[in-house]
Amino acid sequence: MMQSQFIHNQIFGNIIYEQCINEACAMHGLFKTEMDILLFLYNNPGFDTATDIVKHRYLSKSHVSKSVQSLKERGFLTSFYQGSNRRTIHLKLCSAADAAIADGLQAQKRFVSVLLADFSEAEKGQFQQYLCRITDNLQAYFQKDKNERSGGITL
Numbered sequence: 001m002m003q004s005q006f007i008h009n010q011i012f013g014n015i016i017y018e019q020c021i022n023e024a025c026a027m028h029g030l031f032k033t034e035m036d037i038l039l040f041l042y043n044n045p046g047f048d049t050a051t052d053i054v055k056h057r058y059l060s061k062s063h064v065s066k067s068v069q070s071l072k073e074r075g076f077l078t079s080f081y082q083g084s085n086r087r088t089i090h091l092k093l094c095s096a097a098d099a100a101i102a103d104g105l106q107a108q109k110r111f112v113s114v115l116l117a118d119f120s121e122a123e124k125g126q127f128q129q130y131l132c133r134i135t136d137n138l139q140a141y142f143q144k145d146k147n148e149r150s151g152g153i154t155l
């Protein structure tokens with residue numbers, strides 16, 4: 001019973017999140033991947049390369065590349081090399097992206113408010129602790145599975 005409810009909630013949650021975020025995307029003429037990239041860069045200032053986005057958001061390289069190019073053309077992003085390293089291109093948000101980011105963050109807040117509508121502050125704290133434990137479990141499993149697929153070789 002718990003498994004089917006969990007899967008159902010995950011699917012239903014994804015649908016509601018998509019609705020929330022798609023409203024923000026439509027307001028700014030963005031594709032979801034483009035909004036994902038803007039929000040990722042905003043929320044994770046230490047991760048500012050396309051490789052970081054692919055690795056941490058599990059998006060395809062081709063979608064990230066196409067989206068980054070589109071965002072640069074619209075003036076939402078700039079790219080630069082850091083120091084003498086000419087192999088890694090870093091990305092920086094531009095002020096032209098501020099309104100889209102604000103609306104994307106608002107959409108995420110709306111989604112969380114739907115999820116936690118009738119939770120007390122104590123329950124929200126407990127839920128956060130459970131989410132952290134679930135995340136740790138998923139990451140440990142993913143890493144173990146990844147190591148087994150690569151023959152135990154860590155990259």
